[in-house]
Amino acid sequence: MNTVTGTGTGLSAAELEGRLRALGEERYHHRHPFNLRMHAGELSKEELRRWVLNRFHYQRHIPVKDALILARLGSSELRRSWIRRVHDHDGVPDGDGADGGIERWLRLGAAVGLDRALLLSGKGVLPGVRLAVDGYVNFCRNASVLEAVASSLTELFAPDLMATRIAAWERHYPWVEREGLRYFQVRVGQGRRDSEEALRLVQAWARTPEDRERVLAAFAFKCDLLWSLLDTVEHAEGQGGRGTFDAV
């Protein structure tokens, strides 16, 4: 029996999806106070910049954790599909990286007044954010591949959150250069496709009640990780100079 998910009884694939969606509705970071303040236009320039800088640390580790998952997938077909996630962030082979999400996030940084050299240096990344990101990478390295893939399922909720974010930034933060929003505009479609793929895999692989409980627990862990990342960003004031940096 798992305290996160309740009964520990068997669930069909459709019931599993229902439980995941209900859990995310409750625990995904779209409900976090920092996101609510962002959407209401209440963040200062410094807070928005702090979020962009710290989230870059998360973004740059996404292809790392996906490469760890890739190495553990058991067929060419699965690896051929999963490797697309690395390309989406790092750029496609023979490209110059400019077509990847990491580069688009660097442009988001520029759009809020953060120099790319600062983002790339890792300076100003909060200790709690480093810990959360390490937690995600290590989880994808050490947990079962079923749990690692399940932990990416928070992306079922990310596209709607990004659509809200785009509208909120256009409305409330006119000082942000519009080109910076491109990361989110592109990611909405990628996130839908990736989360649907991951959901199909998890539904096919989770054959036993125990497997399904593990899926729900991995998903809850990832929700908590995203939540604690935002807690850290929100409460960064007064960390003895940590989390402060000069915008360009």
Ligand SMILES: O=C(O)c1cc(C(=O)O)c2c(n1)C(=O)C(=O)c1cc(C(=O)O)[nH]c1-2
């Ligand atoms: O801005 C967000 O709120 C948000 C959330 C998430 C998520 O739910 O993990 C991802 C992203 N963005 C994102 O941009 C992204 O590339 C991504 C990859 C993954 C993953 O776990 O594989 N999550 C997310």
